[in-house]
Amino acid sequence: MGSKGDSGPGEPSASERLLFGGPLRYDTGWSQHNDAFLELSFRSMVTRLPAMLRSSFRLAWQADPRAVRTVLVAEACRGVTQAVSLLAVNSVLGRLISGGAIADRLRGAAPALVTMAAVMVVGTLLRAASTYATGRLEPKVERVATELYLERAAAVELAAIEDHAFHKLLDTAQYGAMSARHMISYATNVMNALISLVAAAGVLTVLHPALLPLLATMTVPSAWGALTNARRHYESFHTWVQHVRAGRLIGSLLTEPEAAPEIRVHGVGPFLLHHFHEMSESAEAEQARLARLTARTGLIAATWTGLATAATYATLGGLLLSGAMALSVAGTAVIAIRTGSASLDTLVLAVNQLHEEALFVGDLQKLYVEAAERAIPVGGAALPEEPREIRFENVTFSYPGEATHPALDDVSLALPLGRIIALVGENGSGKTTLVKLLAGLYRPDRGRILWDGVDAVTVDRRQLADRIAMVAQNFKRWPFTARVNVAVGRSATPITEERLAGAVAEAGAQEVVADLPRGLDTLLARSFSGGHELSGGQWQRLGIARAAYRKGRILIVDEPTAALDARAELEVFEKIRALAGTGQTVVLITHRLASVRHADLVHVLDQGRLVESGTPDELLASGGVYAELYALQADQFTVKVPAPKAG
Numbered sequence: 050m051g052s053k054g055d056s057g058p059g060e061p062s063a064s065e066r067l068l069f070g071g072p073l074r075y076d077t078g079w080s081q082h083n084d085a086f087l088e089l090s091f092r093s094m095v096t097r098l099p100a101m102l103r104s105s106f107r108l109a110w111q112a113d114p115r116a117v118r119t120v121l122v123a124e125a126c127r128g129v130t131q132a133v134s135l136l137a138v139n140s141v142l143g144r145l146i147s148g149g150a151i152a153d154r155l156r157g158a159a160p161a162l163v164t165m166a167a168v169m170v171v172g173t174l175l176r177a178a179s180t181y182a183t184g185r186l187e188p189k190v191e192r193v194a195t196e197l198y199l200e201r202a203a204a205v206e207l208a209a210i211e212d213h214a215f216h217k218l219l220d221t222a223q224y225g226a227m228s229a230r231h232m233i234s235y236a237t238n239v240m241n242a243l244i245s246l247v248a249a250a251g252v253l254t255v256l257h258p259a260l261l262p263l264l265a266t267m268t269v270p271s272a273w274g275a276l277t278n279a280r281r282h283y284e285s286f287h288t289w290v291q292h293v294r295a296g297r298l299i300g301s302l303l304t305e306p307e308a309a310p311e312i313r314v315h316g317v318g319p320f321l322l323h324h325f326h327e328m329s330e331s332a333e334a335e336q337a338r339l340a341r342l343t344a345r346t347g348l349i350a351a352t353w354t355g356l357a358t359a360a361t362y363a364t365l366g367g368l369l370l371s372g373a374m375a376l377s378v379a380g381t382a383v384i385a386i387r388t389g390s391a392s393l394d395t396l397v398l399a400v401n402q403l404h405e406e407a408l409f410v411g412d413l414q415k416l417y418v419e420a421a422e423r424a425i426p427v428g429g430a431a432l433p434e435e436p437r438e439i440r441f442e443n444v445t446f447s448y449p450g451e452a453t454h455p456a457l458d459d460v461s462l463a464l465p466l467g468r469i470i471a472l473v474g475e476n477g478s479g480k481t482t483l484v485k486l487l488a489g490l491y492r493p494d495r496g497r498i499l500w501d502g503v504d505a506v507t508v509d510r511r512q513l514a515d516r517i518a519m520v521a522q523n524f525k526r527w528p529f530t531a532r533v534n535v536a537v538g539r540s541a542t543p544i545t546e547e548r549l550a551g552a553v554a555e556a557g558a559q560e561v562v563a564d565l566p567r568g569l570d571t572l573l574a575r576s577f578s579g580g581h582e583l584s585g586g587q588w589q590r591l592g593i594a595r596a597a598y599r600k601g602r603i604l605i606v607d608e609p610t611a612a613l614d615a616r617a618e619l620e621v622f623e624k625i626r627a628l629a630g631t632g633q634t635v636v637l638i639t640h641r642l643a644s645v646r647h648a649d650l651v652h653v654l655d656q657g658r659l660v661e662s663g664t665p666d667e668l669l670a671s672g673g674v675y676a677e678l679y680a681l682q683a684d685q686f687t688v689k690v691p692a693p694k695a696g
């Protein structure tokens with residue numbers, strides 16, 4: 050590749066650097082997706098199928114038992130009509146091939162012909178009933194499975210949601226609901242094919258016992274081929290599922306409004322496109338590999354089937370030549386073999402489709418089980434009605450994965466209720482982690498969090514959450530109306546205008562609401578028509594209004610003023626101070642130490658450890674970390690006025 054333009058000699062050009070490497074050829078950190086989820090052996094596939102079928106059946110039963118009954122009865126009866134129809138065909142053939150006048154032979158065959166016609170009518174009616182019930186059942190099964198999925202996923206501990214293995218399971222299991230839907234029609238196909246196969250096999254066994262194993266030999270190769278391919282596709286899906294998610298994420302990053310300014314100013318577009326291209330190429334290579342293997346398996350299976358078919362017809366010929374089988378019987382045998390092998394093919398195809406879908410339903414079941422295991426426990430001890438303090442006792446907590454030190458390291462401190470308590474410390478010192486433990490979002494690895502002596506681990510989590518209102522650092526900006534964005538603070542109770550207005554006023558958000566084109570009913574999602582976007586500071590006020598609306602007894606505010614202007618910041622702290630006057634407990638995390646002056650108690654954290662505690666004045670006087678940080682900030686406001694020039 051040549052190097053032209055603004056690059057120096059030997060250096061790649063700008064576009065080459067962008068597209069083929071150079072400074073942009075660093076990793077996005079997503080390359081760890083090559084771990085296969087589970088190993089599948091041919092035997093385990095076959096043995097697991099009944100359990101998977103059972104779980105699908107349970108889902109279907111839960112969705113609409115009446116429709117399930119209709120499908121079962123209709124399909125079973127349809128199978129019987131097919132068997133009866135085959136027997137009638139046999140009877141007709143037998144009559145027609147037998148000796149005597151043609152009119153007598155036809156007359157003899159008439160009852161069987163009438164039976165055939167009647168059976169066809171009944172079969173058609175049964176098929177219509179089954180189609181209707183299946184069509185009604187399918188969307189219901191999908192809904193029930195999806196609702197269970199979402200319900201269970203929403204009920205797990207935060208730690209599970211942050212665990213990458215659990216997230217992978219969430220990724221794969223999302224396809225389970227659709228598969229559960231598909232399984233319904235595949236399962237009816239299996240049932241139907243199985244019954245007609247039994248009928249054909251029964252007839253063949255009666256005609257000549259040697260014909261049955263030959264029929265089986267003809268179908269085994271396609272069964273093997275189909276199942277082998279299904280297994281390969283499923284394994285590949287599991288190995289690549291995160292890769293696919295990452296690719297989709299990159300694609301959406303290129304179009305999402307939040308990323309749009311940086312993509313344009315920092316020129317991130319080519320970087321993302323380059324990675325999208327690379328990821329797509331490797332996914333394409335995997336598809337090509339699968340296609341090659343599928344073609345090879347198909348060839349082997351077809352050769353095997355061809356040989357088996359030749360052997361079957363040779364055997365029939367041999368039996369005819371040796372006089373061991375009459376011509377009329379051989380004719381029936383040919384029909385039975387054709388019907389039987391068609392049923393077997395249908396069966397193999399349906400079982401294969403069923404199996405493929407069942408694997409995904411299996412993932413869904415696995416998610417249901419794991420989510421139940423990792424669910425937030427229900428029930429527990431009651432919290433004291435009016436606790437006086439919450440005490441952290443030697444609390445240690447580490448996030449999963451590698452870290453040089455725990456996020457909280459042997460922290461013991463008191464949070465007196467009804468006061469303003471400030472948590473202070475440099476970035477990454479553990480402040481947010483501490484309030485998340487306080488809110489019950491994580492459990493301590495060691496140590497205890499005591500509410501007047503009651504260990505929070507033993508407490509009813511719903512009751513604990515009920516006491517807490519939180520404005521997190523990155524609180525959710527719900528893509529709903531401003532009204533919902535505030536009232537979602539207590540979504541379980543009906544919205545009251547009075548409470549809403551009170552919360553908006555408490556957060557000083559009246560002006561934000563007044564400026565909205567449709568007031569509280571303005572949709573806060575710019576990507577929707579009629580949607581409106583707020584500034585960071587405006588959002589922050591709504592976030593505070595949400596917490597105020599919740600009226601939790603303990604208000605946790607993590608960096609409440611980070612996006613506020615100086616006037617708004619003062620106003621918010623005034624409001625927070627006023628809250629404390631009403632007996633509300635406030636746990637405040639902030640880097641603005643001037644605002645901490647009004648706190649009753651300050652805890653200073655450093656690298657996960659508690660290093661100082663006291664009132665702001667005490668801490669300033671002690672000359673420790675707090676005093677040092679305070680002096681640093683105060684220095685920034687000491688304006689050095691240049692001395693006026695002499696003369």
Ligand SMILES: Nc1ncnc2c1ncn2[C@@H]1O[C@H](COP(=O)(O)OP(=O)(O)OP(=O)(O)O)[C@@H](O)[C@H]1O
Binds near residue numbers: 449481
């Ligand atoms: N969800 C998480 N998973 C893994 N590690 C985390 C997670 N959240 C925080 N950490 C790590 O825990 C440590 C403490 O983080 P924490 O957010 O509690 O600090 P902080 O004092 O609130 O920081 P800041 O002032 O920047 O908000 C940091 O080293 C951080 O990298």
